[in-house]
Amino acid sequence: MIRVGIIGVGTVGSHVVKILQENEDIITARSGKRIIPVMGVVKNLSKKRDITIPLSTNVDDVLDNPDIDVVLELMGGVDEAYAIVTRALKNGKAVVTANKALLAYHRYELKDLAGNTPIGYEASVAGGIPIIKALREGLSANHIDAIKGIMNGTCNFILTKMMNEKVAFIDVLKEAQALGYAEADPTFDVGGFDAAHKLLILASIAYGIDVKPEEILIEGIEHISSEDICFAKEFGYNIKLLTIAKKSGDKVELRVHPALVPMGQMIAKVDGVMNGISVIGDRVGETMYYGPGAGGSATASAVVSDLIDIARHTQNSPMLGFITPLEKSGLSLMPKEEICTQYYIRVSVTDKIGVLSQISQILGKHNISISSFLQKQDALKANSAVLLFSTHTCKEREIQQALAELGALEFVEVAPAMIRIEA
Ligand code: HSE
Numbered sequence: 001m002i003r004v005g006i007i008g009v010g011t012v013g014s015h016v017v018k019i020l021q022e023n024e025d026i027i028t029a030r031s032g033k034r035i036i037p038v039m040g041v042v043k044n045l046s047k048k049r050d051i052t053i054p055l056s057t058n059v060d061d062v063l064d065n066p067d068i069d070v071v072l073e074l075m076g077g078v079d080e081a082y083a084i085v086t087r088a089l090k091n092g093k094a095v096v097t098a099n100k101a102l103l104a105y106h107r108y109e110l111k112d113l114a115g116n117t118p119i120g121y122e123a124s125v126a127g128g129i130p131i132i133k134a135l136r137e138g139l140s141a142n143h144i145d146a147i148k149g150i151m152n153g154t155c156n157f158i159l160t161k162m163m164n165e166k167v168a169f170i171d172v173l174k175e176a177q178a179l180g181y182a183e184a185d186p187t188f189d190v191g192g193f194d195a196a197h198k199l200l201i202l203a204s205i206a207y208g209i210d211v212k213p214e215e216i217l218i219e220g221i222e223h224i225s226s227e228d229i230c231f232a233k234e235f236g237y238n239i240k241l242l243t244i245a246k247k248s249g250d251k252v253e254l255r256v257h258p259a260l261v262p263m264g265q266m267i268a269k270v271d272g273v274m275n276g277i278s279v280i281g282d283r284v285g286e287t288m289y290y291g292p293g294a295g296g297s298a299t300a301s302a303v304v305s306d307l308i309d310i311a312r313h314t315q316n317s318p319m320l321g322f323i324t325p326l327e328k329s330g331l332s333l334m335p336k337e338e339i340c341t342q343y344y345i346r347v348s349v350t351d352k353i354g355v356l357s358q359i360s361q362i363l364g365k366h367n368i369s370i371s372s373f374l375q376k377q378d379a380l381k382a383n384s385a386v387l388l389f390s391t392h393t394c395k396e397r398e399i400q401q402a403l404a405e406l407g408a409l410e411f412v413e414v415a416p417a418m419i420r421i422e423a
Contacts, residue, residue, distance in 0.1 A: 002035045002311045005062030007084060008075030009040035009049060011180070012098060012123070015300030016072065017051045020307075027304065031311035035304075038068060063087050070310055072303065073097040076184070082106050089113050096306040098123035098299055101188075104197035108210050111319040119319050120306025125198040126151050126275045128298030129291040130305065135205045135279065136321040142281030144206035147245040148422070149277035150270045151198045153294040154182045154189035155221050155241040159258070160271045162229055163238060169224060181273050181294055191220035192256040195243045199254055203245050206279075207252050208326035209333060217336045217396070219257035223417060227346055231374065231388045232260055238268040242422055251334035259422040260344055260390075337397035342371070342421035344390045345403070348378070350411040351385040359387065362405050366398040384413060390421060 004020070006013045017037045020027065028034050040055045041062050049055075062068055063084065071088035073081055073095060081102045088095050089110070094117055097103070103110070103124055110119060122132045126149070135144070150156050157179075158172040173190065176182050181189075188194045196218045200211055221241050232239050237260035246253045261268040266288055270276030275293025280286045292298035349355050356375075363370060369392040378384035391399075399418065407415045 002031075002033050002069050002307065003038045003067055004035060004070045004072055004307060005065060005068040006037060006040045006053075006072040006074060007059060007062055008073065009042050009051065009055065010074065011296035012299045012303065013040060013072070013074045014049055014051050015296040016074075016303050017053055019297075019300050019304045021052075023304075027308060031308040033311040035307050035311055039065065059084055063091060063093075068093060070094045070096060070307060072307075073099055073102075074303075075099075076101070078102055078105055085110060085119075086113060089117055089119075092117065094118040094120075094310050096120040096123075096303055096310070098303055100124040100194065100197040100201060104200045104213050107201065107204060107320060114319060118310050120303075120309060121201070122306050123299045123302035125201050126277060126289070126291070127153075127293040127295060128301050129275055129277065129289045129293060130302065131202065131277055131279075131289055132205065133305075134287070134289060135202060136317065139279060139281050139284060139287070140321065142283045143247070144245075145247055145280040145282055147199075147202055147206060147243075147277065147279050148267060149199075149243045150240055150267060150275050151243045151277065151293060152189050152192075152195040152241055153273035153275060153292070154186065155192075155195070156270065156275070157181055157273045158190070159221060159224070159239050159241065162224065163232070166226070166229075168226070169222065179273075187220075190222055192218045192241060195241060196256045199243045199245060199256060203252065203254055205321040206245060207247065207331050208320070208322050209252055209331055211254060211333050215333060217255040217257065217339065221258045224258055224419070225346070225417070227376070227386055227388070228344075228417070228419060230376075231344065231346070234374065235260075235372065235390065236263050237261060237421070238263055239419070240268065240270070242267075244422070247331065248334070250330050250332065251338070252331050253334040253339050255336075255339060257420055259420050261422050337395065337400070339396040340393050341396075342391055342393050342423060343368075343399050344388070344419045344421055345399075345406075346417040347387045347389075347406055348413040348416075349385055349387060350413065351377070351383050352411060355411050356387070358409060359406060362402055362409075363389070363391070366394070366402040368392075368394045368398055368402055
């Protein structure tokens with residue numbers, strides 16, 4: 001028998017209890033043991049919850065309880081969760097967590113501390129999609145060339161609505177919050193941080209590199225405007241918040257940002273609150289994973305799969321997928337400025353002689369070659385126009401310098417906007 005203590009019994013925790021109780025037959029048959037949720041820890045005992053296990057407000061009731069074998073950390077946050085998981089491991093208890101922020105900052109310390117004690121975290125990335133298992137186990141024979149994903153359901157819901165229904169960003173965000181997709185602080189979603197946390201977890205399994213969120217390129221979707229949506233449609237793109245890891249030589253680029261994705265790509269068709277991830281292995285080629293990346297039941301499904309693994313003793317595979325460091329490859333993070341991609345630039349200008357030539361001069365000076373161009377008169381403002389450019393591949397450093405120079409031109413009315421293109 002495996003006895004589980006749950007710290008944080010919100011939507012996901014309640015679904016875990018339900019799955020363990022209602023699917024007990026199949027779970028016992030698959031794991032060879034009964035998995036029993038014995039105790040939950042919550043902040044507020046008076047809140048109504050649709051579950052039948054005893055609840056406490058004291059974490060010691062789980063952490064110091066000799067009858068509990070596995071601690072399920074579902075409280076979220078970083079520091080308090082780290083203290084709790086650390087204590088659980090020191091007390092010899094296995095841990096299952098859905099906490100991507102915790103792992104984005106502390107996965108290597110936890111791996112070292114755990115040693116042979118299992119830590120499961122399938123639910124931390126893309127909810128119900130078994131992407132950790134796919135990378136750590138199913139694709140373990142491969143060098144991973146690239147991972148490209150939509151890993152934040154809230155952003156995908158917002159962008160899909162903006163593309164299909166001409167709704168403004170702020171209105172769709174409110175709807176996503178009402179539907180319960182967004183994190184407690186939606187900045188984590190729309191600012192790209194939630195997706196970045198997930199990316200770093202996958203990057204450790206794929207490349208064995210230890211990187212913190214502050215070191216990588218993270219941009220959110222807050223600034224996507226109706227002009228951008230219009231350009232995307234006109235030029236055959238969808239706009240997605242992409243989570244990208246790419247190996248080139250001994251460098252790995254890691255980035256999260258909105259991107260223009262050609263409509264024909266599979267990832268461009270992942271709509272609404274769903275997640276989709278493409279992983280390219282050097283031996284298998286491209287593999288694609290699609291499913292619900294958020295929601296109580298889907299996330300709890302991933303949590304319970306970790307509990308079953310622990311019951312089967314198969315969680316003894318190394319937490320981050322490597323038994324010895326990947327020294328031979330010597331992979332390290334590519335500096336943000338060195339990233340190369342294509343760009344779309346939107347510049348609002350006073351419409352007068354010489355504007356276009358000055359802009360193209362600045363782009364040329366920074367080795368930026370224009371691939372397509374569109375000018376739209378501003379319907380609300382006389383003598384104003386919006387200039388939309390897409391570029392051939394160039395360096396992030398060059399584009400940032402060019403944007404700064406464009407922004408300083410006297411006829412440029414607001415700071416130019418840019419979206420990367422992932423063809
Ligand atoms: N807020 C997250 C999302 C939930 O929207 O995808 C799952 O991490």
